[in-house]
Amino acid sequence: MQFSPAARAVCAVVFVASCCVAVAEENPPEPQAAEQPAVPAPEAKSVAPATQGLSEAQRKAVITENIVFGKDEADGFWPLYRDYRRDIAKLQDQRAKAINQYAEVFRTMTDDQAKSILQDVLAADEGIAKVKRDYLKKFSKFLPETKLTRFFVIDAKIDLAGEAMLMTKVPTAEPKH
Numbered sequence: 558m559q560f561s562p563a564a565r566a567v568c569a570v571v572f573v574a575s576c577c578v579a580v581a582e583e584n585p586p587e588p589q590a591a592e593q594p595a596v597p598a599p600e601a602k603s604v605a606p607a608t609q610g611l612s613e614a615q616r617k618a619v620i621t622e623n624i625v626f627g628k629d630e631a632d633g634f635w636p637l638y639r640d641y642r643r644d645i646a647k648l649q650d651q652r653a654k655a656i657n658q659y660a661e662v663f664r665t666m667t668d669d670q671a672k673s674i675l676q677d678v679l680a681a682d683e684g685i686a687k688v689k690r691d692y693l694k695k696f697s698k699f700l701p702e703t704k705l706t707r708f709f710v711i712d713a714k715i716d717l718a719g720e721a722m723l724m725t726k727v728p729t730a731e732p733k734h
Contacts, residue, residue, distance in 0.1 A: 611715055613642060623711055624704055633699030641692045645685060649716070652681035656727055663728045 611619070617638075626634060655677035662670055689709070696705055 611719065616642070616712075616715055619715060620708065620711055624707055626700075626704070630699050630704070634696065637692070637695055637699070641688070641696075644688045644692075648681045648684040648688065649719075652678055652685075653723060655681065656723065660727050 617635075620638075655674050658670075658677075659666070659674045666674075693705070693709070696708065700708065
């Protein structure tokens with residue numbers, strides 16, 4: 558039985574999400590005791606860049622499997638896509654660096670550190686949105702709206718899977734005092 562490209566993409570996203578759940582289940586939170594001693598800061602876990610989910614070649618393969626490009630479309634799209642990924646990956650890495658900083662200082666974070674980390678994350682998010690808007694205009698010169706929208710949805714799904722993997726490594730619970 559053969560599956561459609563869309564079905565394969567959905568399966569890939571489900572697989573990545575399942576892996577995220579499996580990673581989270583490998584490190585379950587410790588049960589809370591009624592009276593806990595002070596918890597020392599955890600060893601800093603290195604949080605990899607948000608782009609770790611799929612390699613660039615894998616990203617291109619997913620796009621190619623799900624969008625049939627005409628010759629002129631492909632000739633215009635792929636060089637532009639390379640530049641788009643370079644610009645987006647740079648901002649995703651800045652965001653991942655800020656999240657990594659949060660993971661490192663989670664239990665001892667000062668207000669100034671918290672403010673700086675949050676500003677860095679928001680600046681990266683705003684930068685990503687701006688790059689997407691800018692490239693939307695550029696891509697629209699080569700792709701019809703249906704393919705353009707499909708591309709951005711596929712790209713978002715890949716990014717969200719990578720983001721989910723990144724966030725499974727970040728502590729969020731505050732210790733009980």
